Amino acid sequence: DAGVTQSPTHLIKTRGQQVTLRCSPKSGHDTVSWYQQALGQGPQFIFQYYEEEERQRGNFPDRFSGHQFPNYSSELNVNALLLGDSALYLCASSLVGTGQETQYFGPGTRLLVL
Amino acid sequence: DQQVKQNSPSLSVQEGRISILNCDYTNSMFDYFLWYKKYPAEGPTFLISISSIKDKNEDGRFTVFLNKSAKHLSLHIVPSQPGDSAVYFCAASPNYGGSQGNLIFGKGTKLSVKP
Numbered sequence: 001d002a003g004v005t006q007s008p009t010h011l012i013k014t015r016g017q018q019v020t021l022r023c024s025p026k027s028g029h030d031t032v033s034w035y036q037q038a039l040g041q042g043p044q045f046i047f048q049y050y051e052e053e054e055r056q057r058g059n060f061p062d063r064f065s066g067h068q069f070p071n072y073s074s075e076l077n078v079n080a081l082l083l084g085d086s087a088l089y090l091c092a093s094s095l096v097g098t099g100q101e102t103q104y105f106g107p108g109t110r111l112l113v114l
Numbered sequence: 115d116q117q118v119k120q121n122s123p124s125l126s127v128q129e130g131r132i133s134i135l136n137c138d139y140t141n142s143m144f145d146y147f148l149w150y151k152k153y154p155a156e157g158p159t160f161l162i163s164i165s166s167i168k169d170k171n172e173d174g175r176f177t178v179f180l181n182k183s184a185k186h187l188s189l190h191i192v193p194s195q196p197g198d199s200a201v202y203f204c205a206a207s208p209n210y211g212g213s214q215g216n217l218i219f220g221k222g223t224k225l226s227v228k229p
Contacts, residue, residue: 004157006157033216033217035217035219040221041221042118042203042205042219042220042221042222043158043203043217043219044219045216045217045218048216056215056216058216090157090158092217094214101214102148102160102163103148103160103214103217104160105150105157105158105159105160106157107155107156107157108156108157
C-alpha cells in the first residue's frame with residue numbers, strides 16, 4: 001500500500017522564480033493538505049483540497065496556489081519566490097469522514113530560494 | 115499567537131525509563147489531538163491520537179492523556195528505547211464541516227533516549 005509521495009525531493013530556485021511541487025495521496029484518500037515547515041518550527045497549514053476545490057486556507061499570501069486533480073493528486077504552486085519561502089513543504093492526505101481522520105504525511109520537498 | 119505550545123524544546127531520558135512529553139493549547143474549539151514523530155529528512159509519522167470526548171488513549175508503549183479543563187495533553191512512552199529518539203510534534207484540529215480541519219502544530223520537542 002503506497003503511502004504519500006512527493007516530488008521533487010529537493011529544489012533550488014532564485015528569487016522571483018516560480019515553483020510547482022507535486023503530491024500523490026495515500027491509496028484510498030480523497031483530501032490533500034499542504035504545510036510549510038521552516039527550520040526549528042512546526043509545520044504551518046497552507047491549504048486543503050477536497051473534491052478539486054480549496055476547502056480551507058491558512059494565513060498565506062495569494063502567491064501560494066494549488067490544484068487537485070480527479071485522481072486526488074495535488075500541486076502546490078508558489079509564484080514570485082522570496083528568500084523566506086525556503087522551507088520543507090509537506091503534503092498530507094486523509095479521507096473525509098467523521099472529524100477524527102488522521103492526516104498522513106509524505107517525506108516533503110525541501111525548497112531553497114537563493 | 116501560538117495556539118499549540120510545546121514548552122520543552124528538548125528532553126533526555128535513559129533507555130527503559132518513561133518519557134513524558136507535554137503540550138498545551140489555547141483554543142477550546144479543538145476537538146481532536148494528535149502526536150507525530152519526525153526523523154531528520156523525513157515527513158512526520160503519525161503516532162497516536164485522542165478525541166476530546168476521551169481522556170486517555172493507549173497504543174502499545176504510547177499513551178496520550180488529555181485534560182480538557184487544563185487544556186493540556188501529554189504523551190507517555192514506556193519503556194523508552196533509543197529508536198524513539200526523534201522530534202515529537204503535538205497537533206490539534208478543530209472540526210470543520212463534520213470532518214477534520216487543518217492541523218495546528220507545536221514547535222516540537224526533541225527526545226533523546228540514551229542507552
